[in-house]
Amino acid sequence: MTDIERLQYDVVVIGAGGAGLRAAIEARLQGKKTAIISKSLFGKAHTVMAEGGAAAAMGNANPNDNWQVHYRDTMRGGKFLNNWRMAELHAKEAPERIWELEAWGALFDRTKDGKISQRNFGGHEYPRLAHVGDRTGLELIRTCQQKIVALQQEDHKEFGDYDARLRVFAETTVTRLLKDEQGRICGAFGYIRETGKFVVFEAPAVVLATGGIGKSFKVTSNSWEYTGDGHALALLAGASLINMEFVQFHPTGMVWPPSVKGILVTESVRGDGGVLKNSDDKRFMFEYIPEVFKDKYATTEEEADGWYEDPDNNRRPPELLPRDEVARAINSEVKAGRGSPHGGVFLDIASRLKPEQIIKRLPSMHHQFKELADVDITAEPMEVGPTCHYVMGGVEVDPDTAAALVPGLFAAGEVSGGMHGSNRLGGNSLSDLLVFGRRAGLGASEYASATTVSVPESEIEAAMAEALEPYEREAGENPYTVHQELQQTMNDLVGIIRREDELEQAIEALGKLRERVQNVAVAPSAGASPKEGQGPAYHPGWHLALDLRNMMIVSECVARAALERQESRGGHTRDDYPKMSADWRKVNLVCRVRDGVVELKRQDMEPMREDLLSLFELDELQKYLTEGELPAEEKN
Amino acid sequence: MGYKAKFRVWRGDAGEGELKDYTVEVNEGEVVLDVIHRLQATEAQDLAVRWNCKAGKCGSCSAEINGRPRLMCMTRMSTFAEDETVTVTPMRTFPVIRDLVTDVSYNYEKAREVPSFDGGDVKPGEFRMQQVDVERSQEFRKCIECFLCNNTCHVIRDHEENKEHFSGPRFLMRVAELEMHPADVADRRQIAQDEFGLGYCNITKCCTEVCPEHIKITDNALIPMKERVVGRRYDPLVWLGSKIGIVKRDKETPKA
Numbered sequence: 001m002t003d004i005e006r007l008q009y010d011v012v013v014i015g016a017g018g019a020g021l022r023a024a025i026e027a028r029l030q031g032k033k034t035a036i037i038s039k040s041l042f043g044k045a046h047t048v049m050a051e052g053g054a055a056a057a058m059g060n061a062n063p064n065d066n067w068q069v070h071y072r073d074t075m076r077g078g079k080f081l082n083n084w085r086m087a088e089l090h091a092k093e094a095p096e097r098i099w100e101l102e103a104w105g106a107l108f109d110r111t112k113d114g115k116i117s118q119r120n121f122g123g124h125e126y127p128r129l130a131h132v133g134d135r136t137g138l139e140l141i142r143t144c145q146q147k148i149v150a151l152q153q154e155d156h157k158e159f160g161d162y163d164a165r166l167r168v169f170a171e172t173t174v175t176r177l178l179k180d181e182q183g184r185i186c187g188a189f190g191y192i193r194e195t196g197k198f199v200v201f202e203a204p205a206v207v208l209a210t211g212g213i214g215k216s217f218k219v220t221s222n223s224w225e226y227t228g229d230g231h232a233l234a235l236l237a238g239a240s241l242i243n244m245e246f247v248q249f250h251p252t253g254m255v256w257p258p259s260v261k262g263i264l265v266t267e268s269v270r271g272d273g274g275v276l277k278n279s280d281d282k283r284f285m286f287e288y289i290p291e292v293f294k295d296k297y298a299t300t301e302e303e304a305d306g307w308y309e310d311p312d313n314n315r316r317p318p319e320l321l322p323r324d325e326v327a328r329a330i331n332s333e334v335k336a337g338r339g340s341p342h343g344g345v346f347l348d349i350a351s352r353l354k355p356e357q358i359i360k361r362l363p364s365m366h367h368q369f370k371e372l373a374d375v376d377i378t379a380e381p382m383e384v385g386p387t388c389h390y391v392m393g394g395v396e397v398d399p400d401t402a403a404a405l406v407p408g409l410f411a412a413g414e415v416s417g418g419m420h421g422s423n424r425l426g427g428n429s430l431s432d433l434l435v436f437g438r439r440a441g442l443g444a445s446e447y448a449s450a451t452t453v454s455v456p457e458s459e460i461e462a463a464m465a466e467a468l469e470p471y472e473r474e475a476g477e478n479p480y481t482v483h484q485e486l487q488q489t490m491n492d493l494v495g496i497i498r499r500e501d502e503l504e505q506a507i508e509a510l511g512k513l514r515e516r517v518q519n520v521a522v523a524p525s526a527g528a529s530p531k532e533g534q535g536p537a538y539h540p541g542w543h544l545a546l547d548l549r550n551m552m553i554v555s556e557c558v559a560r561a562a563l564e565r566q567e568s569r570g571g572h573t574r575d576d577y578p579k580m581s582a583d584w585r586k587v588n589l590v591c592r593v594r595d596g597v598v599e600l601k602r603q604d605m606e607p608m609r610e611d612l613l614s615l616f617e618l619d620e621l622q623k624y625l626t627e628g629e630l631p632a633e634e635k636n
Numbered sequence: 637m638g639y640k641a642k643f644r645v646w647r648g649d650a651g652e653g654e655l656k657d658y659t660v661e662v663n664e665g666e667v668v669l670d671v672i673h674r675l676q677a678t679e680a681q682d683l684a685v686r687w688n689c690k691a692g693k694c695g696s697c698s699a700e701i702n703g704r705p706r707l708m709c710m711t712r713m714s715t716f717a718e719d720e721t722v723t724v725t726p727m728r729t730f731p732v733i734r735d736l737v738t739d740v741s742y743n744y745e746k747a748r749e750v751p752s753f754d755g756g757d758v759k760p761g762e763f764r765m766q767q768v769d770v771e772r773s774q775e776f777r778k779c780i781e782c783f784l785c786n787n788t789c790h791v792i793r794d795h796e797e798n799k800e801h802f803s804g805p806r807f808l809m810r811v812a813e814l815e816m817h818p819a820d821v822a823d824r825r826q827i828a829q830d831e832f833g834l835g836y837c838n839i840t841k842c843c844t845e846v847c848p849e850h851i852k853i854t855d856n857a858l859i860p861m862k863e864r865v866v867g868r869r870y871d872p873l874v875w876l877g878s879k880i881g882i883v884k885r886d887k888e889t890p891k892a
């Protein structure tokens with residue numbers, strides 16, 4: 001036991017995407033000794049894939065924009081299920097967080113007067129997304145990465161050691177959070193991919209910034225990192241998840257060839273003028289404008305096209321409706337037999353912009369289609385269809401400090417829940433990462449200053465035994481087989497359109513899969529012999545076997561919450577309950593794990609603060625809220 | 637329309653290894669990484685490979701395919717004949733950890749030595765830059781840090797001894813990026829030459845050829861850097877810089 005490496009930190013951040021890096025920067029700026037742990041190499045977290053931009057009401061492109069407008073758009077996008085305090089903080093603080101990146105060296109695209117350019121995106125009233133071509137996530141992560149290096153250089157000057165106060169543990173996976181006798185977080189347990197060795201981080205404060213869960217679904221835009229680790233770690237440590245039934249299917253993923261099915265086609269294509277067409281060459285989105293958005297979207301092609309040049313006198317094109325609406329519309333068109341040859345619809349930018357403009361504004365898309373599908377998007381339409389993209393649900397946190405319900409645990413970014421309600425607007429994630437990453441870093445630092453902990457030996461032993469199980473098991477099932485079946489089950493039964501009988505079937509199937517997960521086995525690497533007290537070096541089969549536990553727990557939460565919520569809202573569509581219900585709006589579904597079993601309970605939402613409520617017109621509120629929730633003086 | 641392809645994959649760890657032969661199914665539209673994944677899911681669970689995005693965006697899956705440095709996720713199987721043997725080996729310039737995974741820490745060490753962005757006294761929110769002026773550095777910031785350029789550069793590819801004094805095209809380009817950043821006020825020209833080994837580069841352009849982001853590393857970063865080091869008066873960029881009012885500090889910035 002003594003040969004397990006133990007490292008002491010004030011704050012341990014699990015995850016090196018936008019949220020994790022921003023949290024770590026903040027903790028280090030607060031003077032805390034900080035560790036960043038990441039499954040992949042430094043600078044390669046999932047955030048690099050974000051394309052379109054980061055939403056912040058800077059008002060550079062349209063001076064009418066401000067935090068109130070952004071707040072309203074966010075609440076509408078989430079169908080009023082958002083944690084309103086988070087949406088408020090997000091809308092208020094996003095501009096500062098973007099400007100700060102610029103002061104750290106980021107180079108966003110510019111407006112004519114030299115400010116940060118902002119682009120249109122679905123659900124945002126004004127052009128609001130700060131961007132760099134279509135590789136904004138890369139810019140965000142590289143900038144934070146380089147800021148971390150800058151801080152390490154300062155420490156090197158002062159202490160002669162780059163890692164003195166801020167150290168990155170790349171290719172290291174946490175498999176358990178550790179708790180002390182008083183039920184507080186006291187650290188994290190993990191393995192180092194390169195060697196298979198275990199490592200214990202002793203720390204009073206842990207920030208989860210592990211991203212999402214998409215790898216539980218077959219068709220997804222998400223990478224292998226997205227196995228819901230943070231969600232599961234939180235549950236197993238006694239924290240709660242909210243809104244897990246809300247999974248965003250992005251309307252435009254690639255559908256062909258099969259090996260790239262699910263890879264994202266950025267929403268910027270539509271923001272920059274791209275239109276969706278069915279096999280009859282019809283712009284079908286005009287048929288799908290829902291009641292609540294009727295007065296905000298154009299009803300004719302002329303008006304829609306006029307909006308790009310003159311947004312004050314034209315309404316927005318319906319291609320830019322929130323993602324859930326567009327994804328459902330595409331689904332319906334394909335079901336009605338009006339799809340493209342490979343089961344999607346057409347996304348046409350070729351007939352809308354000149355080839356040079358397309359290459360300038362959408363370089364990665366141009367590259368991606370050319371290299372992966374032999375399609376030249378400057379000359380022909382793309383084929384696209386829905387893909388599992390983002391989970392709105394996540395760890396229940398205090399909006400101001402990002403603290404979870406377990407003392408010492410904090411969460412930010414995609415792994416946290418509440419901010420986006422039932423549906424996230426494009427661009428609101430990157431800004432969310434920065435706003436709440438920083439807040440989590442602050443919250444954790446403040447908490448860590450007042451707390452000391454020590455790790456009980458028994459916790460380490462249990463975590464180690466668990467991690468070694470699939471490796472020590474003599475014979476068992478191939479983890480890859482079980483994973484594929486899990487993905488198929490979630491895709492078929494808990495996908496974009498849901499039904500009671502299918503969800504029940506899913507829960508039953510997941511129960512069986514769970515038993516199989518407990519019986520997967522991995523053989524030692526060829527030519528290497530197992531070493532006492534450590535796992536195999538760089539062994540993907542073993543990694544997957546351990547990730548499966550997390551994917552199972554998270555899938556169960558999604559399926560159970562989806563079965564419980566008898567309405568359709570945002571990223572949760574029930575065929576058997578197609579309407580949105582004001583009564584259900586008041587309810588959050590909360591998941592916890594007790595004795596290894598997922599439990600679900602209903603929890604009332606806190607009513608929105610008066611001054612925030614007054615930002616909306618009464619007739620809009622009436623579409624979402626119950627009679628009793630409407631502002632007092634305006635009732636009856 | 638699937639077929640069986642012949643693959644040879646390097647298997648082994650730091651000590652020793654060998655090329656192993658596999659026959660594996662390939663389907664329409666697949667890339668080399670798909671085939672490697674199929675091997676993992678079927679006969680070689682423990683086959684170590686680094687990847688993340690599978691969309692050419694993260695720069696994790698660098699390897700050498702039939703001897704050419706490439707991203708596995710962006711190399712389509714249709715570029716090979718069906719009866720051709722596809723050989724996949726790890727990047728040669730970096731030490732092997734296991735199978736296709738190499739130890740790329742050299743790159744992170746070099747990154748740490750480059751003095752960071754210095755925006756001077758400008759407050760957040762007050763930066764004003766023109767699109768034409770940011771575009772030079774934006775080209776370099778497209779870099780996904782796949783390290784294929786560093787892997788390819790002959791200065792270190794078979795010359796372990798040069799690694800200490802040479803940051804490789806990736807990080808010489810990082811210096812260029814900062815030097816051309818319209819809001820940066822530091823001066824890294826001297827250390828580029830003295831510490832990061834700009835002088836070793838003899839502009840063969842091999843790095844540019846392998847860059848999956850099609851960045852013109854040699855023409856747009858390295859050659860202009862060399863000109864800047866030689867003297868300001870030959871450098872059109874400095875001319876541009878002074879025209880748009882960028883003042884560089886006189887003092888040279890030391891290595892970080």
Ligand SMILES: Cc1cc2nc3c(=O)[nH]c(=O)nc-3n(C[C@H](O)[C@H](O)[C@H](O)COP(=O)(O)OP(=O)(O)OC[C@H]3O[C@@H](n4cnc5c(N)ncnc54)[C@H](O)[C@@H]3O)c2cc1C
Nearest residue numbers: 015016017019039046047050052174211413414427429430
């Ligand atoms: C293709 C694509 C395009 C997108 N485009 C946009 C966009 O334009 N605008 C926008 O706002 N949003 C966009 N999004 C969404 C956004 O990119 C993500 O929601 C966001 O990047 C998540 O960031 P994060 O910091 O929460 O986590 P990530 O960036 O995913 O990072 C998670 C980190 O946690 C680590 N980790 C996970 N589990 C463990 C573990 N067990 N142990 C140790 N480390 C662990 C991972 O290694 C990684 O470093 C896009 C998403 C995708 C997939």
Ligand code: SF4
Nearest residue numbers: 789837839840841843
């Ligand atoms: S151009 Fe210079 S840096 Fe690039 S490969 Fe040749 S010698 Fe190396």
Ligand code: SF4
Nearest residue numbers: 779780782783785847
């Ligand atoms: S410059 Fe090109 S080849 Fe070099 S690391 Fe960056 S993306 Fe890779």
Ligand code: FES
Nearest residue numbers: 688689690695709
């Ligand atoms: S997996 Fe990201 S570049 Fe290949």
